[in-house]
Amino acid sequence: MSIRIVLCDDHQIIREGLRSLLEKQPDMKVVGEGTNGNEAISLATQHSPDVMVMDVAMPDLNGIAAARRLRESQPRLKILALSMHSDRRFVTGMLEAGASGYLLKDCAFSELSNAIRTVASGGLYISPRIAGSVLQEFVRHTKPTRSKPQKIELTSREEEILQLIAEGKSTKDIATDLHVSVKTVETHRTHIMRKVGAHNVASLTKFAIREGFTTLEG
Numbered sequence: 001m002s003i004r005i006v007l008c009d010d011h012q013i014i015r016e017g018l019r020s021l022l023e024k025q026p027d028m029k030v031v032g033e034g035t036n037g038n039e040a041i042s043l044a045t046q047h048s049p050d051v052m053v054m055d056v057a058m059p060d061l062n063g064i065a066a067a068r069r070l071r072e073s074q075p076r077l078k079i080l081a082l083s084m085h086s087d088r089r090f091v092t093g094m095l096e097a098g099a100s101g102y103l104l105k106d107c108a109f110s111e112l113s114n115a116i117r118t119v120a121s122g123g124l125y126i127s128p129r130i131a132g133s134v135l136q137e138f139v140r141h142t143k144p145t146r147s148k149p150q151k152i153e154l155t156s157r158e159e160e161i162l163q164l165i166a167e168g169k170s171t172k173d174i175a176t177d178l179h180v181s182v183k184t185v186e187t188h189r190t191h192i193m194r195k196v197g198a199h200n201v202a203s204l205t206k207f208a209i210r211e212g213f214t215t216l217e218g
């Protein structure tokens with residue numbers, strides 16, 4: 001039985017390249033391709049793949065938020081993050097969201113195919129180049145600390161709206177995208193601003209970038 005894979009990345013050339021390489025593997029089959037987190041979720045529902053190879057920085061709904069939702073809706077699905085970002089926030093964000101692996105985009109194809117087989121069979125895979133920082137993070141969290149900074153807890157809806165605001169979408173556009181009223185979006189925005197301690201969209205955007213909800217890449 002081959003490993004059924006969905007690819008999700010906002011860059012077409014990455015998806016096309018990966019698909020053509022993966023299709024040459026006798027034990028793998030690409031069953032779908034998506035460009036953002038929302039598509040990842042609907043493709044997972046549609047195809048029930050074994051593995052989702054997923055980018056982290058994607059428009060509309062990023063990989064971290066998507067992984068968190070997939071963990072609820074598709075608990076058997078294995079998620080392998082594939083990103084250009086080695087930043088600790090992205091890596092731990094994905095792993096905390098339930099990803100089984102994290103690979104950097106400068107890896108060789110053989111490393112990716114091995115990582116897919118590893119996560120498909122229930123294992124974990126982290127790029128050697130970032131494994132060190134993941135361990136450091138783990139050690140830091142297990143050490144008793146006197147003053148732990150308060151973690152800001154946003155609901156998944158709030159996270160989604162935060163990303164859309166940071167991407168420059170208007171309240172009206174967001175309302176249309178999410179099929180809710182402008183007033184609902186405004187209420188969410190007020191809650192987000194209060195939780196984050198932001199007083200305007202600029203500081204909200206700065207927070208979103210710092211926390212990895214969105215990037216400045218085009």
Ligand SMILES: [Mg+2]
Binds near residue numbers: 010011055056057058
């Ligand atoms: Mg991307």
